[in-house]
Amino acid sequence: MLAEIRGLNEECGVFGIWGNSSPAHLSYYGLHALQHRGQEGAGIVVTDGEGLRAVKGEGLVSEVFNEDKLRKVNGKAAIAHVRYATAGGSGMENVQPLLFHSSTGSLAIAHNGNLVNANHLKQYLERQGSIFHSSSDTEVVAHLIKKSKLSPFRAKVKEALNLLKGAYSLLVMTKEEMLVARDPHGLRPLSLGKLGDGWVVASETCAFDLIGAEFVRSVEPGELLIINDKGVTSDRFVDMQGRAMCAMEYVYLARPDSDIDGINVHMARKRMGKQLARECAHIEGDVVTGVPDSSISAAIGFAEESGIAYELGLIKNRYVGRTFIQPTQELRERGVKMKLSPVVQVVKDKRVIMVDDSIVRGTTSRRIVRMLKEAGAAEVHVVISSPPMTDPCFYGIDTSTHEELIAASHNVEEIRQAIEADSLTFLSAEGMIESIARPFEDANRGLCLACFTGKYPTEIFPDTLLPHEKELLG
Numbered sequence: 001m002l003a004e005i006r007g008l009n010e011e012c013g014v015f016g017i018w019g020n021s022s023p024a025h026l027s028y029y030g031l032h033a034l035q036h037r038g039q040e041g042a043g044i045v046v047t048d049g050e051g052l053r054a055v056k057g058e059g060l061v062s063e064v065f066n067e068d069k070l071r072k073v074n075g076k077a078a079i080a081h082v083r084y085a086t087a088g089g090s091g092m093e094n095v096q097p098l099l100f101h102s103s104t105g106s107l108a109i110a111h112n113g114n115l116v117n118a119n120h121l122k123q124y125l126e127r128q129g130s131i132f133h134s135s136s137d138t139e140v141v142a143h144l145i146k147k148s149k150l151s152p153f154r155a156k157v158k159e160a161l162n163l164l165k166g167a168y169s170l171l172v173m174t175k176e177e178m179l180v181a182r183d184p185h186g187l188r189p190l191s192l193g194k195l196g197d198g199w200v201v202a203s204e205t206c207a208f209d210l211i212g213a214e215f216v217r218s219v220e221p222g223e224l225l226i227i228n229d230k231g232v233t234s235d236r237f238v239d240m241q242g243r244a245m246c247a248m249e250y251v252y253l254a255r256p257d258s259d260i261d262g263i264n265v266h267m268a269r270k271r272m273g274k275q276l277a278r279e280c281a282h283i284e285g286d287v288v289t290g291v292p293d294s295s296i297s298a299a300i301g302f303a304e305e306s307g308i309a310y311e312l313g314l315i316k317n318r319y320v321g322r323t324f325i326q327p328t329q330e331l332r333e334r335g336v337k338m339k340l341s342p343v344v345q346v347v348k349d350k351r352v353i354m355v356d357d358s359i360v361r362g363t364t365s366r367r368i369v370r371m372l373k374e375a376g377a378a379e380v381h382v383v384i385s386s387p388p389m390t391d392p393c394f395y396g397i398d399t400s401t402h403e404e405l406i407a408a409s410h411n412v413e414e415i416r417q418a419i420e421a422d423s424l425t426f427l428s429a430e431g432m433i434e435s436i437a438r439p440f441e442d443a444n445r446g447l448c449l450a451c452f453t454g455k456y457p458t459e460i461f462p463d464t465l466l467p468h469e470k471e472l473l474g
């Protein structure tokens with residue numbers, strides 16, 4: 001669905017490249033492929049082996065960069081970032097990669113995910129004299145690295161990583177090397193690829209396809225890759241602590257042409273749609289339609305399995321810009337209509353099965369149901385290709401309170417009434433796990449399901465720092 005009208009947004013996307021003569025330009029293309037993961041800011045930091053230089057700004061990738069800016073920062077390697085502001089708020093100082101200069105050298109950091117203990121770490125560091133420049137939790141990581149007395153640089157980074165709790169796919173770059181880390185549960189995706197003699201890393205494999213890079217493998221949870229002119233070295237900063245890849249990446253967040261841990265996102269969504277059709281075989285309909293864009297794959301799967309024709313019942317207006325401030329209900333209604341339109345000839349007098357990937361607040365679903373009915377649909381049956389979202393996410397998706405989630409306080413029948421649908425069916429958690437079909441033996445086949453079950457793979461409200469953590473911080 002349309003991220004900006006539903007209240008469910010990814011936090012960020014990261015991209016890195018080492019060993020290429022056009023790292024700024026290739027990062028630009030990489031960020032284009034990751035634009036769906038964040039539209040509020042973008043940045044690239046380049047090293048030429050002598051120092052680090054940044055170009056960044058607020059807005060879309062195409063608004064932030066131009067040929068002139070990219071040419072000025074060329075070198076041999078870069079890290080890059082697209083941002084959606086969930087943690088730390090917006091503002092230029094929070095646009096990543098964050099770049100720090102000191103007498104011992106410069107350092108850039110790009111981060112996807114949310115740290116659940118950032119505030120504790122920050123308070124502790126501030127009491128010890130650190131001054132923070134941004135409100136981003138990523139800055140904490142830089143202070144931790146800087147504070148470490150270990151050597152070499154990778155040992156400092158490993159020590160810092162061991163103090164972090166939560167979700168992180170992290171790129172750290174100096175003029176000599178790029179360090180790539182994924183949290184011990186692998187909550188957010190991160191892949192390694194090859195481009196000529198150089199190396200690339202990205203939140204999603206669709207970025208590799210766009211620049212002609214070849215996928216090599218996923219970065220393992222708890223793994224630290226060191227990439228420099230000699231190639232790639234794999235190290236660990238901690239043992240893997242049970243895979244828990246975000247299920248919503250497969251359901252909604254990632255691009256359908258990306259593969260996550262070897263599973264193509266479009267195919268996983270199609271299987272979820274097929275499973276959903278099996279789980280609601282009692283529903284009678286004349287036409288199946290998906291809410292664009294992310295529900296189309298599931299709708300195709302649903303139609304294939306049920307034998308009911310798939311049709312384009314809803315069209316997305318591609319030329320609507322990012323959300324403007326919509327303070328009143330009336331303006332919000334108009335906002336949705338600007339972004340989605342029903343195809344009257346498809347839905348008129350039909351029993352429409354409307355496939356969507358999730359329900360957050362329920363307000364958007366109700367608007368779409370009303371829109372289809374106003375266009376003449378005889379019945380609207382809403383089928384959702386994921387289970388009810390009952391609990392907030394603390395790992396980088398911006399549902400951070402129960403109040404934002406209709407399923408936290410309403411059962412399925414109450415939600416059906418609220419969205420004014422003729423019927424409402426959610427995919428079962430078991431059906432979702434089996435449909436995604438990840439090749440792992442871990443619990444839930446290595447998926448995080450916390451927003452459907454309330455069972456979080458990490459501590460989420462650490463009360464304070466543990467004694468050994470304080471000791472590490474000095």
Ligand code: SF4
Binds near residue numbers: 397
């Ligand atoms: S809580 Fe939900 S949205 Fe957050 S990481 Fe887990 S599965 Fe993804």
